[in-house]
Amino acid sequence: NPLSLDPLKSKSPIGRIVDAPNGVVSFSRYAGARKFHELPISKRTKNGLEEGGFKKMTDIQVASLPHALCGRDILGAAKTGSGKTLAFVIPVLEKLYRERWGPEDGVGTIIISPTRELAGQLFDVLKAVGKHHNFSAGLLIGGRKGVDTEKERVNELNILVCTPGRLLQHMDETPNFDCSQLQVLVLDEADRILDIGFKKTLNAIVSQLPKHRQTLLFSATQTKSVQDLARLSLKDPEYISVHQEAV
Numbered sequence: 001n002p003l004s005l006d007p008l009k010s011k012s013p014i015g016r017i018v019d020a021p022n023g024v025v026s027f028s029r030y031a032g033a034r035k036f037h038e039l040p041i042s043k044r045t046k047n048g049l050e051e052g053g054f055k056k057m058t059d060i061q062v063a064s065l066p067h068a069l070c071g072r073d074i075l076g077a078a079k080t081g082s083g084k085t086l087a088f089v090i091p092v093l094e095k096l097y098r099e100r101w102g103p104e105d106g107v108g109t110i111i112i113s114p115t116r117e118l119a120g121q122l123f124d125v126l127k128a129v130g131k132h133h134n135f136s137a138g139l140l141i142g143g144r145k146g147v148d149t150e151k152e153r154v155n156e157l158n159i160l161v162c163t164p165g166r167l168l169q170h171m172d173e174t175p176n177f178d179c180s181q182l183q184v185l186v187l188d189e190a191d192r193i194l195d196i197g198f199k200k201t202l203n204a205i206v207s208q209l210p211k212h213r214q215t216l217l218f219s220a221t222q223t224k225s226v227q228d229l230a231r232l233s234l235k236d237p238e239y240i241s242v243h244q245e246a247v
């Protein structure tokens with residue numbers, strides 16, 4: 001099956017909100033958290049993290065998660081290997097969970113990654129950490145023959161993990177492609193996306209997305225073109241730059 005349509009976990013309906021009534025989280029209460037279990041996140045996510053062996057947060061996670069969990073836009077820079085993936089995977093899962101996102105709600109999150117390989121790796125992290133949630137997620141990456149199969153099913157997915165070219169192809173070609181309810185956009189490894197030459201593609205994508213959304217932009221380096229992309233895609237972002245060595 002060319003489309004990894006992968007219910008992160010299906011069975012019980014989306015449960016009640018335990019940690020964050022009304023989805024309101026105060027930044028200041030959680031600013032000092034060093035461990036994942038201290039964060040205002042669902043039991044489902046905590047269990048996924050624990051089963052993945054994740055306990056202590058890395059510096060980029062410590063610095064960005066309390067803001068991202070409050071719904072803030074993030075411009076985050078930290079070296080390769082510093083743990084940026086969980087800095088956006090957790091807020092994505094929590095946002096959809098708090099919104100009680102269900103199968104009929106369609107695309108709630110788009111995650112853009114520069115290459116097929118990186119998209120595949122982050123999809124695996126999403127599946128592992130999100131396995132106790134009910135969301136469906138799909139890997140939409142260029143180069144495979146399965147674009148037609150993807151087109152039939154893309155509107156059933158809650159979380160799209162895509163390379164830029166393939167996402168724009170779906171936006172242009174897929175009948176009824178609907179991202180009008182998008183809650184969170186993630187631009188991962190943004191410097192590499194731009195280095196590869198996807199600036200125009202990204203601009204075309206972002207200009208078609210609903211403005212009312214949270215955007216999380218992560219990059220290994222803060223280049224001029226990353227700043228330009230940030231200006232285009234982020235709203236009043238929290239700027240986070242950390243220098244921790246790789247974990």
Ligand code: ADP
Nearest residue numbers: 054056057058079080081082083084085086247
């Ligand atoms: P980046 O995107 O910044 O290059 P990744 O998110 O790919 O980094 O993480 C790099 C490695 O660190 C991965 O193997 C990941 O499993 C591991 N990692 C991430 N966060 C933690 C953590 N809090 N505790 C332990 N290992 C972690």
Ligand code: MG
Nearest residue numbers: 084085188189
């Ligand atoms: Mg990464």
